[in-house]
Amino acid sequence: MSRDAQKKLAAEKALEFVEDGSVVGVGTGSTVAFFIDGLARMKSRIEGAVSSSEQSTRQLQSHGIPVFDLNAVGPLKLYVDGADECDPYNRLIKGGGAALTREKIIAAASDRFICIIDEAKQVELLGKFPLPVEVIPMARSHVARAIADMDGLPVWREGVVTDNGNWILDVHNWRIQDPVGLEAKLNQIVGVVANGLFAARPADEVVINGQLRPLRKLT
Numbered sequence: 744m745s746r747d748a749q750k751k752l753a754a755e756k757a758l759e760f761v762e763d764g765s766v767v768g769v770g771t772g773s774t775v776a777f778f779i780d781g782l783a784r785m786k787s788r789i790e791g792a793v794s795s796s797e798q799s800t801r802q803l804q805s806h807g808i809p810v811f812d813l814n815a816v817g818p819l820k821l822y823v824d825g826a827d828e829c830d831p832y833n834r835l836i837k838g839g840g841a842a843l844t845r846e847k848i849i850a851a852a853s854d855r856f857i858c859i860i861d862e863a864k865q866v867e868l869l870g871k872f873p874l875p876v877e878v879i880p881m882a883r884s885h886v887a888r889a890i891a892d893m894d895g896l897p898v899w900r901e902g903v904v905t906d907n908g909n910w911i912l913d914v915h916n917w918r919i920q921d922p923v924g925l926e927a928k929l930n931q932i933v934g935v936v937a938n939g940l941f942a943a944r945p946a947d948e949v950v951i952n953g954q955l956r957p958l959r960k961l962t
C-alpha cells in the first residue's frame with residue numbers, strides 16, 4: 744500500500760471516534776489533510792473544530808467547517824493529529840510542518856489524542872527525524888549553543904516563520920533514550936517556546952494499518 748493510502752486509511756479509522764455534536768481538535772500535515780476531508784463528509788453532525796495551524800484552518804473553512812478559538816470551547820474530547828516519528832510507547836516527534844506549539848497545546852487540552860500515521864513513522868528509538876524546537880527569534884543563537892552543549896546539532900530552518908511568529912531549530916544527532924527527560928530539559932532553556940517531543944503527554948492511541956494501538960505502559 745502506498746504511503747498516501749496508509750495515511751488515508753488511518754484518517755478514516757480516526758473518523759469513527761468523532762462524536763456527534765462535538766468540537767474536534769484537528770492537527771496539521773498531509774495525514775491530517777485526509778482526516779479533514781473526511782470530516783467534511785460529516786460536517787452536519789459536528790459543531791466544528793479547533794485548529795492547530797493556519798494551514799488546517801484554511802482547509803477546514805474551505806469545507807465550511809466552523810473553526811473555534813480553544814479559549815471559547817474549553818477542553819476537547821478528541822484531538823486527531825499525525826506525527827513524524829512514533830515509538831512503541833506512543834511517544835512522538837512532531838513539528839515537521841512547524842505547527843508543534845499549537846499542536847501541543849491542543850493535545851494538552853484534550854481528553855483523548857489519537858495519532859494517525861503510516862508505517863514509515865514507526866521507530867524503536869526517537870531521534871532519527873531531526874527534533875524541531877520552536878524558539879523566540881532573538882534567542883536562536885542562545886538556544887542553539889545550549890543544545891550544542893547537550894551534544895545536539897541544531898540547524899536553523901531558515902525562511903520558516905511559525906504561525907506564532909517564531910523560528911525553528913531542527914536538532915540532529917540525538918538518539919533519544921529518555922524522551923520525557925529531554926522534553927523537560929529543552930523546555931528549561933530560556934527562549935524555547937516548545938519542542939517537538941510529545942512524551943510527557945503521548946498519544947492515547949495510534950492508528951496504523953487501520954488498527955487502533957492503545958497506549959503501552961512503560962514497565
Ligand SMILES: O=C[C@H](O)[C@H](O)[C@H](O)COP(=O)(O)O
Pocket residue numbers: 770771772773774775824825826827836837838839840841842843846
Ligand atoms: O508540524 C507538523 C505536524 O507535527 C505534523 O503532524 C507532522 O509533521 C506529520 O505530518 P505529515 O502527516 O505530513 O507527515
